[in-house]
Amino acid sequence: MVTLKAIYQEEDEAYQELVTAATQFYQYLLQPFRHMRECASFCKQEVLKSLEFDELGPRRIQSLQKDAEEWTRRMQEAVCSIQDITVDYFKETVKALAAMQKQMEEDQNHFGKAAWSSVAPRLEKLKFMFAKETLQHTRAKELCLNRRKAEIQHKMEYLDTEEAVEMVDGLEIQYYETQLELYNIQLEMLKYEELLLFAQLDTIRRQIKEKEEEVIYYDTCEDPQQLQTTDEQGLIHDTRSVDMKKLWRKARQLETKRGHIGARRSYLRNKRDQCEESQKAKQQQERGNQERQQHHHSIQAKRDQKKEEDKRRREWVNQEREKTLQRLRTFKEKSSAHFVFQPCCQTLEAQRQFTPLSPASSISEQPMSLMDHSPRKKQTRTRTSKAEKGRxxxxxxxxxxxxxxxxxxxxxxxETQGIPPVPSAIPPPPPxxxxxxxxxxxxxxxxxxxxxxxxxxxxxxxxxxxxxxxxxxxxxxxxxxxxxxxxxxxxxxxxxxxxxxxxxxxxxxxxxxxxxx
Known part of the structure; x- marks a missing residue:
């Protein structure tokens, strides 16, 4: 235990050195932003004073207003940087305290109650410091989340009419997510506030227990009357009872704060549940909108693809038609000097009008289709005659x-007609x-x-x-x-x-x- 106490002493010194070095480092990081914040604040105040008390023209007033907006923006950027650096600082200190507390809780299992009572105050102190640093860390994170929420609200206020339709849904989703993170941080803050109260209550209860177990030794008196007289005059005061009353009063106050923390936690949980339901509904609506948009986009893409295919098909048909017409024009140009197309009926009429026809020429002018006696013609005529028997x-x-x-x-x-003589070898037809x-x-x-x-x-x-x-x-x-x-x-x-x-x-x-x- 003595060795362990020495180790704990070295750990405390190392932690103090770590805190000192971290403080110096982060102060060095914070210094330019603090200067920027102070400078921007001072310049903004000067500009506002000039606008309020000086008689200026409209152009000068407009330029000073722009300067005031610029200094305000720079001051806000400096504040944001300071908050981020503060979060990083408390993150390092909380990490160191958490490791020390965990190691000490593991060491507690190796010792008995009486032996551990000598280092119990250090464990209570570590719990108190851990809860306090973690509470500072969560508060710094809460400031960052509040800043982000304010930025989202600012964007939503200054949206244009055309952009509002497209951007408001995304900003609402971001706002819900930020609000949920803020509720979680606030619940975490309540948790560490309660841990801080528990650490204080543990200390008070330990002190009350020590007071109760404290042994009081009284001096002896030779004369009982003298003891009675001293008691009546109020010369003897029970200091233990006074300290006990103070400790009990403080413990009751801490219990009351704990009850308020529980009520606050219930309220935040209800708000978080409502925010989660709203976020789920909004996300579901957004997914439905995206699905409808994708479905509509796919349908429109199919329609465009079909139109493009029809267009390409029409172009191909037009090209083929143009090629065919071009070939016909080329053929007509090449064969116009050699061929003259006239219908058969017009040719026969022209020959009959301008040429005297003889019987032989009239026989030769008959179309070959009229003299065709092939089996196909006979079969066609036979089928036609069979089909027409019923009508x-x-x-x-x-x-x-x-x-x-x-x-x-x-x-x-x-002889004049030029008809060839019929050969006698042809047999006569039946009667x-x-x-x-x-x-x-x-x-x-x-x-x-x-x-x-x-x-x-x-x-x-x-x-x-x-x-x-x-x-x-x-x-x-x-x-x-x-x-x-x-x-x-x-x-x-x-x-x-x-x-x-x-x-x-x-x-x-x-x-x-x-x-x-």
């Missing part, structure tokens, strides 16, 4: 092939059934238009007596040969009235017969 034939709907015999052509006419009764009709009825190389006297029409018999006979004679008088060696397209108008044509000369298709 009555419409006008201009049934084609008829008409063959004229070669024997009816006069030799001179055949035809008897034709239906024919009604006389004018050439204008049978022919839809006049042919330039055919005489109206040589063309006769096919007309059936009644519509039903015509339909029946036509269906029976499909694919058969029917004897029809017509032009010899002439291929024409004429309308035939079989019940109704039916398109017919003579495509070759063969025994004055026709095949209905």
């Amino acid at each position: 009555p034939p419409a006008p201009n709907d049934i084609p008829v092939q008409i063959f004229s015999p070669a024997g009816t052509v006069p030799p001179g006419q055949a 035809l059934p008897p034709p239906p009764p024919l009604m006389p009709a004018s050439p204008s009825t049978l022919l839809g238009h006049k042919s330039t190389s055919v005489d109206n006297d040589q063309v006769q029409s096919l007309i059936f007596s009644a519509e039903n018999s015509a339909k029946k006979t036509l269906k029976e004679n499909i694919g058969k040969e029917i004897a029809v008088p017509g032009d010899i060696g002439k291929e024409i397209t004429v309308p035939c009235n079989i019940g109704k108008e039916i398109q017919c044509r003579v495509i070759s000369v063969k025994k004055s017969q026709c095949r209905v298709i």
Whole structure:
């Protein structure tokens, strides 16, 4: 224990040296800011006096007001720096005292109550100093937080209308966070104030206990009457009872302060809970706003991307169209001297107007599609005829092939027309059934238009007596040969009235017969 007391003495001396060195160091750091604060305060006072008592013009007044604002700003900056340095100083002292107190509490476990009572006052002193320094540290932090809150309020007051919408939410969140930190610091201050009271109460209780355990020794008296007389005169005073009363009174005062601290702590806890709820609601609202903004931004980005893709697609289509048109223009420019496009009908009409047509030339002018007898055409016609069996034939709907015999052509006419002689090796077609009764009709009825190389006297029409018999006979004679008088060696397209108008044509000369298709 003696060695431990010596160690404690050395620790106390080392702590005092640390405090002295830290005080000198931080005083050295604080000195320029203190000078700045004093200088700024003095200059501000001089400027305010000049504005108040001197007769100045508007420009001078405006410049002095700017100077006053500048000195005020510098003074506030100096005060802020002083507060920050003070916080750092108390942080170092609290750290040293906390280490000393922790080490002494560990040493207490190695000694008994009687032996430890000799160094108990030092532990109480360390607790008191630790609580006091920590309280100073928390108060310095409270000043810094109050300064930060005032800065946020100042920013919110001087926000412009356009910036207020964007900045007020962020400043509100910062204000709530600062207020929560302030409540926590205030609760911490109450905690260390209570620790300070506990340290004082422990000291008072220890002193009361020592007073109660103190032994009082009285002198002996030979005469009892003399002792009684001295007691009646009040010459004997019980100093112990007076000290005890003072200690109990002080202890009751500390207990009362402790009760006030408890009430204050409850109030601050309620305020902190309310502030936390408000902060959570504000943060949730801010997150919701951010999510909505991100969702809207993503939708807008998709729309912009789609518009950009549509724009690129349209540009590509326009480019391809322009390329195609350019190729067509180039082809037209290259081939305009070699090719002249005219419709077939216009070409035939022009030839018929300016060139006298012969039977041979009229045969050669027929389109190849009319003389196409390929299996595909026959299959298509067969399918078409099968599909149309269920409905009555419409006008201009049934084609008829008409063959004229070669024997009816006069030799001179055949030579003049240039028709090649039909070879005799071709076998004759099978005999035809008897034709239906024919009604006389004018050439204008049978022919839809006049042919330039055919005489109206040589063309006769096919007309059936009644519509039903015509339909029946036509269906029976499909694919058969029917004897029809017509032009010899002439291929024409004429309308035939079989019940109704039916398109017919003579495509070759063969025994004055026709095949209905």
